[in-house]
Amino acid sequence: MMAAKYAGVPIRLHTFTGLIFPSKKGLFQKLLIMMDKVLCWHATHIFPEGNGVKQDLEKYKITSKPLKIIANGNVNGIDVDYFNVENVTIEEKQKLKNELNILSEDFVFIFVGRLVGDKGINELVTAFNRLDNPRVKLAFGRSIGVGAGSFASSDFSTYSTAS
Numbered sequence: 001m002m003a004a005k006y007a008g009v010p011i012r013l014h015t016f017t018g019l020i021f022p023s024k025k026g027l028f029q030k031l032l033i034m035m036d037k038v039l040c041w042h043a044t045h046i047f048p049e050g051n052g053v054k055q056d057l058e059k060y061k062i063t064s065k066p067l068k069i070i071a072n073g074n075v076n077g078i079d080v081d082y083f084n085v086e087n088v089t090i091e092e093k094q095k096l097k098n099e100l101n102i103l104s105e106d107f108v109f110i111f112v113g114r115l116v117g118d119k120g121i122n123e124l125v126t127a128f129n130r131l132d133n134p135r136v137k138l139a140f141g142r143s144i145g146v147g148a149g150s151f152a153s154s155d156f157s158t159y160s161t162a163s
């Protein structure tokens with residue numbers, strides 16, 4: 001953003017798709033706030049992904065520029081054609097289940113996201129542990145490059161209360 005401003009780029013857009021500083025404390029939080037303020041100063045237009053991000057930007061006085069929320073407040077749409085279950089063969093599904101030790105009678109919850117407190121991961125694990133049922137498993141997704149025919153056990157790790 002800074003380079004674009006100093007290179008004379010007339011329109012410089014920045015999207016905030018999440019904020020780190022609200023969950024931090026002390027000097028580190030102040031540093032992150034300062035960095036976001038500098039970034040906003042160099043941008044001509046700022047787009048928070050939703051109301052929560054917008055409210056935090058206003059609460060912490062990150063910028064006085066107008067904030068326009070992107071679309072309906074969520075940038076995480078899903079390409080239903082790309083992630084269509086019919087694009088994955090029965091053999092590929094079974095191979096993944098075998099590698100993750102998932103049986104046909106198991107019920108699997110899947111979490112895909114950053115493993116940080118503000119995404120609700122602590123509450124999810126606490127609730128999951130209360131189930132105390134070996135047939136219920138929790139899968140954590142990572143390396144989200146999965147799609148038609150490209151699922152791999154390395155994209156997930158599973159956890160069971162029986163573990």
